Amino acid sequence: MSQDLHRSVLLREAVDALVVDPGGLYIDGTFGRGGHSALVLEQLSDAGQLVAVDKDPQAVAFARERFTAEPRFSIWHGSFADMDQAVADRAGQVAGILLDLGVSSPQLDQAERGFSFMQDGPLDMRMDTSRGMSAAEWVNTESEEEMARVFKEYGEERFARRMAGAIARRRAERPFTRTLDLAEVVKAANPAWEKGKHPSTRVFQAIRIHINGELDDLYQALDKSLTLLKPGGRLVIISFHSLEDRIVKRFIRDQEKGPQLPRGLPVMDSQIRKTLRSIGKAVKAEAEEVGENVRSRSAVMRVAERLAD
Structure with a gap:
């Protein structure tokens, strides 16, 4: 579009x-x-x-x-x-x-903005690209407990702890920089996919809401x-x-x-x-x-x- x-x-x-x-x-x-x-x-x-x-x-x-x-x-x-x-x-x-x-x-349609889990792009998600912490910085540095809280509170994600744990384990090996990389890790950690909804939807929503306040x-x-x-x-x-x-x-x-x-x-x-x-x-x-x-x-x-x- x-x-x-x-x-x-x-x-x-x-x-x-x-x-x-x-x-x-x-x-x-x-x-x-x-x-x-x-x-x-x-x-x-x-x-x-x-x-x-x-x-x-x-x-x-x-x-x-x-x-x-x-x-x-x-x-x-x-x-x-x-x-x-x-x-x-x-x-x-x-x-x-x-x-x-x-x-x-x-914003969703531009892969380089990093909002979409359907297109590969830099993991950014900032609405104001001139300031603030990117999604990549946040998922690579935030505590596992705080990530779980954000996923549960802002994404209403029932598997928040499981997904936060999967992200923490993977980033210990190498940091996240791309949207599809994060989406795949979250997808693999989601044991019960909702019909008609991508398994990373709630986590991406939660991260976006949090970093943009x-x-x-x-x-x-x-x-x-x-x-x-x-x-x-x-x-x-x-x-x-x-x-x-x-x-x-x-x-x-x-x-x-x-x-x-x-x-x-x-x-x-x-x-x-x-x-x-x-x-x-x-x-x-x-x-x-x-x-x-x-x-x-x-x-x-x-x-x-x-x-x-």
Whole structure:
């Protein structure tokens, strides 16, 4: 798949839920290759603005080239955890925030990025290739116990200890440098393959989430969204695995309920400060989209609206 043909998941559904004020300020926290951004810009008036954010230097370069003549668009290099820096002095004025979580298709499709267990490439997995520890550095130096914890917690891998042990034994002979090398060791250590899923899937997912700090970034972004969004502003989040979706679902639910006060406290429901309300039910891709783009199969979109303080 070429970079300019990358298809954003739940494209129309996400943008329709996001853009409630055509003249407002919006944040696309995960630019990728700009599918969502392009459609947002189509929905905005001349007064509207879109600030895109991405960790990946390739995505940032692509954005600057693709939207070079678009005065309503700007791109900021960094994590969506720090999106408040991208709209400094605009807190409380953002009309919508979109987060399309996880690894992007262009990153998966490029073997040299090291995300794929299906293509051989350097074992990297960093979304921001300008900083941080690579996957190779991590698997070659981390303790066996910590690897097992990461595989279990972030990959929900039931054979985490077995796989961490296999990696530790092999790296004692020679270090890991390539994706397929690691995938084969994990594959051999997996005694019960899941139908339709590569036996290395969960371990690769766990390593990627860990070295990129994806869940920590998500927690920070969710908290900051409450300050950034104006009343009526929308928070739209597309998740691709249960760990992310549980975090998002719990966050929206907790903000809908407001602070949990001791039972029996003489406080009316209308006096409890609630910051979000959920909009509709969780949205999943239609069968037609799944048929055209297999990545959309696991996508779950949740939408919430900022309430007035």
